Amino acid sequence: MAAGRAAELGAKVVLIEKNETLGKKLMITGKGRCNFTHNEFDIRKFTEKFGRNGRFLYSALSVFGAREVIDFFESRGVKGRVEQGDRIFPEKGNAQDILNVLIKYLAEGKVNILLNSEVTGFKQEKGKIFQVLLRDCQISAGKFIICTGGKSYPQTGSTGNGYQWAEQLGHTVIPPVPALNPIKTSDGWVKELQGLSLKNVSLQLFQNNKKQDERFGEMLFTHFGVSGPIVMDMSKTIGELLKNGPAKLILNLKPALDFKKLGQRIQRDFEKYKGRIF
Ligand SMILES: Cc1cc2nc3c(=O)[nH]c(=O)nc-3n(C[C@H](O)[C@H](O)[C@H](O)COP(=O)(O)OP(=O)(O)OC[C@H]3O[C@@H](n4cnc5c(N)ncnc54)[C@H](O)[C@@H]3O)c2cc1C
Structure with a gap:
């Protein structure tokens, strides 16, 4: 996107990618x-979803927010479809459609794409890069955009090089913490439930008997713990809490019912399904 936009604005652009293809992670x-944007056009509300650090995104999203993302892809033939949780996916449900639009955008701007080309370092003067080093050549330019991704799923190419480079250029890097990931649990019994998925449940997160977070929606049990939308949404907070000590998850399977109503419901179900083995 950055390469395509720079080219659209008239720059002569070279995109350097160490993988053999573009968009390995996007795929x-x-x-x-590819949940490519969110059905939330109020920028303030959008940034709130990223927690306290969301404010950092405000100015970028004011220029190119969810509305602009949708328009960008729609004007290039890929419509979005809103799904549960206000997530927007390409209409045909295929990440390749999103990647194809971006590759075409690069072609329109005549971006020179170098695949299988790893940047191994750079030369700088007063904190400004003037040359990047590849295994067998160097590339000099007036401006560089570092788009090396984060640290998750390093098999896709994002091995965290950008963090080291930012540090070398004098920036302070706050150590990244995992987010939007499944959670490993210490209780062995959880694994016995692997494959069980739940809807309309509530999950509460506690540390030192103090409630830290609560989510309502879908989750599932896996061979190592728990996953699914509400777990993923909570995972960033869990990661931060685990630095201080163990955290506890409490699952409520019937959050809409109080104890009395739940008791009545169970009695009713026993009556209704008597003779059945539960
Ligand atoms: C399993 C999974 C599911 C996800 N699902 C979604 C989703 O549905 N919706 C969503 O919005 N986000 C999702 N994300 C997050 C999303 O993938 C990232 O936010 C996004 O890919 C970041 O884009 P990027 O261009 O910054 O980095 P990346 O997509 O990681 O691209 C960085 C590129 O830089 C290249 N590179 C790195 N170092 C070098 C180097 N030294 N030399 C040359 N090239 C280098 C890498 O090979 C890579 O191709 C998901 C992430 C994961 C892991």
Whole structure:
């Protein structure tokens, strides 16, 4: 996107990618369907979803927010479809459609794409890069954009090089913490429930008997713990809490019912399904 936009604005652009293809990570997003934006056009509300650090995104999203993302892809033939949780996916449910639009955008701007080309370092003067070093050549330019991704899923190419480079250029890097990931649990019994998925449940997060977070929606049990939308949404907070000590998850399977109503419901179900083995 950055390369395409720079070219659109008239720059002569070289995109350097160490993988053999472009968009390796993009292709696995949203389980191969790419949840490419969110159905939230109020920038303040959008940034709130990123927690306290969301404010950092405000100015970028004011220029290119959810509305602009949708328009960008729609004007290039890929419509968005809103799904549960206000997530927006390409209409045909295929991340390849999103990648194709971006590759075409690069072609329109005549971006020179170098694949299988790893940047191994750079030369700088007074904190400004003037040359990047590849295994067998160097590339000099007036401006560089570092788009090396984060640290998750390093198999896709994002091995965290950008963090080291930012430090070398004098920036302070706050150590990244995992976010939007499944959670490993210490209780062995959880694994016995692997494959069980739940809807309309509530999950509460506690540390030292103090409630830290609560989410309502879908989750599932896996062979190592728990996953699914509400777990993923909570995972960043869990990661931060685990630095201080163990954290506890409490699952409420019937959050809409109080104890009395739940008791009545169970009695009713026993009556209704008597003779059945539970
Ligand atoms: C399993 C999974 C599912 C996800 N699902 C979604 C989703 O549905 N919706 C969503 O919005 N986000 C999703 N994300 C997050 C999303 O993938 C990232 O936010 C996004 O890919 C970041 O884009 P990027 O261009 O900054 O970095 P990346 O997509 O990581 O691209 C960085 C590129 O830089 C290249 N590179 C790195 N170092 C070098 C180097 N030294 N030399 C040359 N090239 C280098 C890498 O090979 C890579 O191709 C998901 C992430 C994961 C792991």
